[in-house]
Amino acid sequence: QNILDKNDKQAMSNRKHFEEHGVFCINLMSSPGSGKTSLLEATIEELKDKIRIGVIEGDLETNNDAMRIKAKGAKSYQITTGQACHLDAFMVHDGIHNLGIEDLDIVFIENVGNLVCPAAYDVGAHMNVVLFSTTEGEDKPVKYPVMFKSANLVVITKTDLLQYLDFDMQKAKNYVKEVNPQADIIALSNKTKENLEKWLRYLEFKLEMFK
Amino acid sequence: QNILDKNDKQAMSNRKHFEEHGVFCINLMSSPGSGKTSLLEATIEELKDKIRIGVIEGDLETNNDAMRIKAKGAKSYQITTGQACHLDAFMVHDGIHNLGIEDLDIVFIENVGNLVCPAAYDVGAHMNVVLFSTTEGEDKPVKYPVMFKSANLVVITKTDLLQYLDFDMQKAKNYVKEVNPQADIIALSNKTKENLEKWLRYLEFKLEMFK
Numbered sequence: 561q562n563i564l565d566k567n568d569k570q571a572m573s574n575r576k577h578f579e580e581h582g583v584f585c586i587n588l589m590s591s592p593g594s595g596k597t598s599l600l601e602a603t604i605e606e607l608k609d610k611i612r613i614g615v616i617e618g619d620l621e622t623n624n625d626a627m628r629i630k631a632k633g634a635k636s637y638q639i640t641t642g643q644a645c646h647l648d649a650f651m652v653h654d655g656i657h658n659l660g661i662e663d664l665d666i667v668f669i670e671n672v673g674n675l676v677c678p679a680a681y682d683v684g685a686h687m688n689v690v691l692f693s694t695t696e697g698e699d700k701p702v703k704y705p706v707m708f709k710s711a712n713l714v715v716i717t718k719t720d721l722l723q724y725l726d727f728d729m730q731k732a733k734n735y736v737k738e739v740n741p742q743a744d745i746i747a748l749s750n751k752t753k754e755n756l757e758k759w760l761r762y763l764e765f766k767l768e769m770f771k
Numbered sequence: 772q773n774i775l776d777k778n779d780k781q782a783m784s785n786r787k788h789f790e791e792h793g794v795f796c797i798n799l800m801s802s803p804g805s806g807k808t809s810l811l812e813a814t815i816e817e818l819k820d821k822i823r824i825g826v827i828e829g830d831l832e833t834n835n836d837a838m839r840i841k842a843k844g845a846k847s848y849q850i851t852t853g854q855a856c857h858l859d860a861f862m863v864h865d866g867i868h869n870l871g872i873e874d875l876d877i878v879f880i881e882n883v884g885n886l887v888c889p890a891a892y893d894v895g896a897h898m899n900v901v902l903f904s905t906t907e908g909e910d911k912p913v914k915y916p917v918m919f920k921s922a923n924l925v926v927i928t929k930t931d932l933l934q935y936l937d938f939d940m941q942k943a944k945n946y947v948k949e950v951n952p953q954a955d956i957i958a959l960s961n962k963t964k965e966n967l968e969k970w971l972r973y974l975e976f977k978l979e980m981f982k
């Protein structure tokens with residue numbers, strides 16, 4: 561229990577640091593390959609002239625995702641965890657100082673792809689967004705409830721593939737509501753940009769409420 | 772370190788128990804939704820008249836997967852872990868006794884969907900099979916190397932969706948080889964059964980070598 565206490569104290573200090581600089585922080589979590597980086601790429605493309613975005617990336621190995629973010633023109637810092645299956649508040653604290661947040665409006669944390677462990681670690685974000693893709697099946701929310709309970713918003717990605725899948729969207733949304741009645745839900749495609757607009761509006765609204 | 776020592780001792784005892792009954796045990800791991808249960812369903816359908824198959828299922832919540840296995844006519848026992856992001860040898864020990872393995876040839880362990888933590892826990896299996904799907908992207912092996920290093924066989928699922936994706940199969944296979952040159956690789960579809968035959972032959976070959 562002691563580890564979580566220390567982590568929570570650091571998370572509170574991270575949050576305070578974000579708030580001193582007027583930066584809204586969002587923690588993005590999902591299974592590996594659900595589309596976190598793709599959503600960030602699409603978001604940066606659409607908002608970079610309006611909102612100053614930075615990304616703290618977390619992976620066991622490689623800086624692939626940070627490179628993809630930089631290629632879209634946003635600041636990014638890659639944390640490689642080696643063995644750790646999640647980011648914690650201390651890693652994110654390092655990330656904040658290496659990224660430099662003074663000139664930013666929103667910092668996204670792209671957590672390690674894992675639908676279990678990251679939910680247990682407060683990293684100092686103001687909001688948790690959990691993604692799952694249509695290709696993973698409808699039942700993820702009820703099979704991995706700890707993660708979905710921690711979500712403020714659930715984004716269902718890869719809606720462009722629905723025509724080739726047996727995925728039942730209503731069932732998936734019902735499962736989310738069963739586990740977390742308060743969570744908002746947005747279904748979209750990072751590829752065709754279908755309903756991406758709804759996510760962008762959500763971000764702008766949250767940022768407005770925060771400032 | 773002590774936890775892993777105790778776990779490893781239990782894993783060795785599990786393996787011995789399997790061997791006393793001539794049962795070959797395979798540990799299936801992947802991200803959530805990569806197709807573990809679907810592969811087991813297809814496998815049971817094809818082999819149930821030749822090979823006596825049992826499945827120990829691991830999930831945080833629900834017995835959905837065990838029910839799917841039972842519906843195909845194979846014995847199954849569901850472990851619900853609550854918070855744990857992986858199965859360990861003690862849980863599998865319980866599973867062995869609850870499933871009853873005396874009348875079986877192969878026991879599959881379907882681990883908790885997680886591409887990090889399960890790789891660290893020997894559960895007493897004779898072989899590790901790691902799945903990832905075409906819809907997750909080619910780079911999973913290099914981004915989650917700990918898991919792929921533990922694999923004897925890597926199964927790439929959902930090949931039926933390739934025509935709708937930008938997935939580069941050769942690149943994905945190269946990434947697997949980069950991380951684990953010894954791993955075998957089979958790409959297949961649980962839906963169209965494309966190349967499922969190769970997996971079935973692989974199982975029969977492994978079982979023959981074991982007996």
Ligand SMILES: Nc1nc2c(ncn2[C@@H]2O[C@H](COP(=O)(O)OP(=O)(O)OP(=O)(O)O)[C@@H](O)[C@H]2O)c(=O)[nH]1
Pocket residue numbers: 590591592593594595596597598599625672673717718719720721748749750751752906907908909911914937
């Ligand atoms: N068809 C389709 N493919 C998508 C969509 N979003 C992401 N993808 C694909 O899904 C794969 C994984 O996407 P990423 O954005 O790398 O996923 P991620 O969640 O960042 O993955 P990790 O960081 O490894 O956990 C890639 O092949 C993407 O092209 C989508 O909306 N539609």
Ligand SMILES: Nc1nc2c(ncn2[C@@H]2O[C@H](COP(=O)(O)OP(=O)(O)OP(=O)(O)O)[C@@H](O)[C@H]2O)c(=O)[nH]1
Pocket residue numbers: 695696697698700703726801802803804805806807808809810836883884885928929930931932959960961962963
């Ligand atoms: N198109 C296609 N879909 C597949 C294939 N294999 C599995 N699926 C779909 O992928 C989704 C997840 O499949 P499951 O078999 O439940 O995946 P899993 O790995 O057992 O998932 P968890 O146990 O929750 O980790 C379901 O909607 C399946 O129908 C395949 O080869 N092709």
Ligand SMILES: [Mg+2]
Pocket residue numbers: 596597598625670
């Ligand atoms: Mg990513």
Ligand SMILES: [Mg+2]
Pocket residue numbers: 807808809836881
């Ligand atoms: Mg399953």
